[in-house]
Amino acid sequence: xxxxxxxxxxxxxxxxxxxxxxxxxxxxxxxxxxxxxxxxxxxxxxxxxxxxxxxxxxxxxxxxxxxxxxxxxxxxxxxxxxxxxxxxxxxxxxxxxxxxxxxxxxxxxxxxxxxxxxxxxxxxxxxxxxxxxxxxxxxxxxxxxxxxxxxxxxxxxxxxxxxxxxxxxxxxxxxxxxxxxxxxxxxxxxxxxxxxxxxxxxxxxxxxxxxxxxxxxxxxxxxxxxxxxxxxxxxxxxxxxxxxxxxxxxxxxxxxxxxxxxxxxxxxxxxxxxxxxxxxxxxxxxxxxxxxxxxxxxxxxxxxxxxxxxxxxxxxxxxxxxxxxxxxxxxxxxxxxxxxxxxxxxxxxxxxxxxxxxxxxxxxxxxxxxxxxxxxxxxxxxxxxxxxxxxxxxxxxxxxxxxxxxxxxxxxxxxxxxxxxxxxxxxxxxxxxxxxxxxxxxxxxxxxxxxxxxxxxxxxxxxxxxxxxxxxxxxxxxxxxxxxxxxxxxxxxxxxxxxxxxxxxxxxxxxxxxxxxxxxxxxxxxxxxxxxxxxxxxxxxxxxxxxxxxxxxxxxxxxxxxxxxxxxxxxxxxxxxxxxxxxxxxxxxxxxxxxxxxxxxxxxxxxxxxxxxxxxxxxxxxxxxxxxxxxxxxxxxxxxxxxxxxxxxxxxxxxxxxxxxxxxxxxxxx
Amino acid sequence: xxxxxxxxxxxxxxxxxxxxxxxxxxxxxxxxxxxxxxxxxxxxxxxxxxxxxxxxxxxxxxxxxxxxxxxxxxxxxxxxxxxxxxxxxxxxxxxxxxxxxxxxxxxxxxxxxxxxxxxxxxxxxxxxxxxxxxxxxxxxxxxxxxxxxxxxxxxxxxxxxxxxxxxxxxxxxxxxxxxxxxxxxxxxxxxxxxxxxxxxxxxxxxxxxxxxxxxxxxxxxxxxxxxxxxxxxxxxxxxxxxxxxxxxxxxxxxxxxxxxxxxxxxxxxxxxxxxxxxxxxxxxxxxxxxxxxxxxxxx
Numbered sequence: 001x002x003x004x005x006x007x008x009x010x011x012x013x014x015x016x017x018x019x020x021x022x023x024x025x026x027x028x029x030x031x032x033x034x035x036x037x038x039x040x041x042x043x044x045x046x047x048x049x050x051x052x053x054x055x056x057x058x059x060x061x062x063x064x065x066x067x068x069x070x071x072x073x074x075x076x077x078x079x080x081x082x083x084x085x086x087x088x089x090x091x092x093x094x095x096x097x098x099x100x101x102x103x104x105x106x107x108x109x110x111x112x113x114x115x116x117x118x119x120x121x122x123x124x125x126x127x128x129x130x131x132x133x134x135x136x137x138x139x140x141x142x143x144x145x146x147x148x149x150x151x152x153x154x155x156x157x158x159x160x161x162x163x164x165x166x167x168x169x170x171x172x173x174x175x176x177x178x179x180x181x182x183x184x185x186x187x188x189x190x191x192x193x194x195x196x197x198x199x200x201x202x203x204x205x206x207x208x209x210x211x212x213x214x215x216x217x218x219x220x221x222x223x224x225x226x227x228x229x230x231x232x233x234x235x236x237x238x239x240x241x242x243x244x245x246x247x248x249x250x251x252x253x254x255x256x257x258x259x260x261x262x263x264x265x266x267x268x269x270x271x272x273x274x275x276x277x278x279x280x281x282x283x284x285x286x287x288x289x290x291x292x293x294x295x296x297x298x299x300x301x302x303x304x305x306x307x308x309x310x311x312x313x314x315x316x317x318x319x320x321x322x323x324x325x326x327x328x329x330x331x332x333x334x335x336x337x338x339x340x341x342x343x344x345x346x347x348x349x350x351x352x353x354x355x356x357x358x359x360x361x362x363x364x365x366x367x368x369x370x371x372x373x374x375x376x377x378x379x380x381x382x383x384x385x386x387x388x389x390x391x392x393x394x395x396x397x398x399x400x401x402x403x404x405x406x407x408x409x410x411x412x413x414x415x416x417x418x419x420x421x422x423x424x425x426x427x428x429x430x431x432x433x434x435x436x437x438x439x440x441x442x443x444x445x446x447x448x449x450x451x452x453x454x455x456x457x458x459x460x461x462x463x464x465x466x467x468x469x470x471x472x473x474x475x476x477x478x479x480x481x482x483x484x485x486x487x488x489x490x491x492x493x494x495x496x497x498x499x500x501x502x503x504x505x506x507x508x509x510x511x512x513x514x515x516x517x518x519x520x521x522x523x524x525x526x527x528x529x530x531x532x533x534x535x536x537x538x539x540x541x542x543x544x545x546x547x548x549x550x551x552x553x554x555x556x557x558x559x560x561x562x563x564x565x566x567x568x569x570x571x572x573x574x575x576x577x578x579x580x581x582x583x584x585x586x587x588x589x590x591x592x593x594x595x596x597x598x599x600x601x602x603x604x605x606x607x608x609x610x611x612x613x614x615x616x617x618x619x620x621x622x623x624x625x626x627x628x629x630x631x632x633x634x635x636x637x638x639x640x641x642x643x644x645x646x647x648x649x650x651x652x653x654x655x656x657x658x659x660x661x662x663x664x665x666x667x668x669x670x
Numbered sequence: 671x672x673x674x675x676x677x678x679x680x681x682x683x684x685x686x687x688x689x690x691x692x693x694x695x696x697x698x699x700x701x702x703x704x705x706x707x708x709x710x711x712x713x714x715x716x717x718x719x720x721x722x723x724x725x726x727x728x729x730x731x732x733x734x735x736x737x738x739x740x741x742x743x744x745x746x747x748x749x750x751x752x753x754x755x756x757x758x759x760x761x762x763x764x765x766x767x768x769x770x771x772x773x774x775x776x777x778x779x780x781x782x783x784x785x786x787x788x789x790x791x792x793x794x795x796x797x798x799x800x801x802x803x804x805x806x807x808x809x810x811x812x813x814x815x816x817x818x819x820x821x822x823x824x825x826x827x828x829x830x831x832x833x834x835x836x837x838x839x840x841x842x843x844x845x846x847x848x849x850x851x852x853x854x855x856x857x858x859x860x861x862x863x864x865x866x867x868x869x870x871x872x873x874x875x876x877x878x879x880x881x882x883x884x885x886x887x888x889x890x891x892x893x894x895x896x897x898x899x900x901x902x903x904x905x906x907x908x909x910x911x912x913x914x915x916x917x918x919x920x921x922x923x924x925x926x927x928x929x930x931x932x933x934x935x936x937x938x939x940x941x942x943x944x945x946x947x948x949x950x951x952x953x954x955x956x957x958x959x960x961x962x963x964x965x966x967x968x969x
Contacts (some may be wrong), residue, residue, distance in 0.1 A: 031911060
């Protein structure tokens, strides 16, 4: 028996405390003079004798309590040889079913080696089957029946996940800690180098874990793959589409491959591509003639190879019309419209078309069809327009308000109702201008606008922020950009104009990103990737959105979300290749293409030296490497602190009961 | 015991605040006497008692010549004062008498009692003397009716100090030589001795016709000890120590001290000795009343 932390035994000196309480303190009572002891008998009176005995029991309990606490902290252990467990072990069969195991007959061979490994299960021992992907799936409980293990192995299906050996090591550590007997792990895999965790320490195994590898891959297996495809999520003009695909090879000779573009299963275009040895080459498709709506795109290379799943790459694309944006301006003012239109339409993928309209003519304008509305330096509005705008915003629409000289006459900002305090003008001659002093760079409107750095503001309307969120302030601390939630929609207020009179922003490079991002933000077209890898998470709703159900349809047509999850879940993890249909709460449909992580296509194996190091992490520091059987007979420490702590708990309870009984007796006597 | 008015009898603890014993005696006795009803049984020595016909041999000094002038018959006039007595106070000053659980210890209580009796006897022209003893005679004032006798007695009582342990046998042998005349002998002690030994020791004092009164002075804590926790008790005479539990003090000790008191009383009465238990929290009038009863019996 030994101690892991023997210095904690010094705490045993605390047993002096109960001795002091029970002995010194008890018998140090002040003598009371009494006239005569004639009527007291010189013998230990029965009641005191009884009490002393009981106190001795209490003393013993307290001493034992303190000793056990010190003992528990010192962490005692006894050395137990492997024979202490009766020489038994637990057999763990791990089968890699990641995407790369689809290569040729790798998975079938892995399952066969795993079935063969079940023969190592001795009578009375238990075995467990694991499937290793990005997570470890426990396919059985620890059981003694070999047939049950074999059935579980045969039931393993290939997945599209990326294997993670770090997860496997973590699962093995957990099994080792819970089973407390030596593990014999048989791992059937292609042992990809790309599945190694970033830190080797993540691979460490538990004590007495013997890891046996069954590699099903050759050292140099050629594989070509479609490494990446870059395609726009939305196309507004089929003539302006640019789709780029990269073909790469590992352990491959130089060759020619045909790369084809297909849409909804129909091949649209094919190109021949020279792929260098162990290198990569790219190809571009510059047109995509497609009808309106969502389409399932596919790039594939021909001829295929042993891992034909990575010879194709799915992508989702939507053909749609640009969304109209209503630009309301005072009659006669066109400069702001000119700049705003130029900025908005210079972005080909923005998907917005500007519809300018003089504010005087917009009294009865229907707003529902517009992605958002811009009020540019609008003063007095015709009757009904503001109410119309208010209803539009409250119903979920968005409004961008730019305040200029005409707005200064208003008492309040339209729709957002924040108080207009006045206007501020600066002179160009004296170079008196304001710049942005503070800005929320994470806000979507300013994400790419570089905080409007260098923009000079000569005129701005001073607005009391009230309940609005201030996104940017000028150097005079006047708000420049404000946002307010009104009903279901939002209002963004820009306290200057979009022309180059009140400021010189249109002349700066940040103007176009500002207009583009603001339009995306207000038009509800924030970036949502439609091409993701397996194991990625798709955002279904923001934290504020609750109640409305979201429907997800998997590639096989199943609906994985329960009714409860459909109304509450914020993210969804995609686990297989193919196209996912997402029906969002606002009624919009989305198509998301999911492809396997292309790191799985790199079949380069782990070096033998690394595998040996990994195996040695489970054999303990003193065990010669490569000899797993030695671990069974090597004495190993068996920690006893849990038992000491259990005894502490029991004794503490008894001590409490006993002490409370004594106290109650003394109270009665008093 | 009937409940008493707190203003009539002074708490012994209050007497401890009075520095001079003669003043203590005057306070106690005057208060006691003033509260008595006038009674033919009690009086002072010069008080008229009766007439008796003259018989030959009577002292002619006692003939009432006024009566003879009116009736030509000779009568003798007798006074109660002529039936005077001798009071001997014996005070135990052993170490145990120094015990106290409240304001007054047993020795002080005994001193107040003794000096009060001495003062009372002085008023009645009795001869009062005192013997202070523990295991030997520490002080002795012979009974006398001389002038200043009370002050001598009071002085001896005032200077009594607690001594060693009690030994009844040794000093009482000597007491016989002090008691030449018959009278009243008052023993004030806590009597921590076997009742048979106590009675056997003091009994010879009665042989010459003495009236013997045992005043058993005990502290209330000695009669009913109240311990809150096991305590170490040290004998004040022998300095032996015994740890005592509250249960024992309450049950067994209480029974033993009660038996001791009862045995002492029974044996004293059987021997014709008056016995009076005096807890130190009780006023002194019980003791004074007992003395008067004895004094009455001697007239």
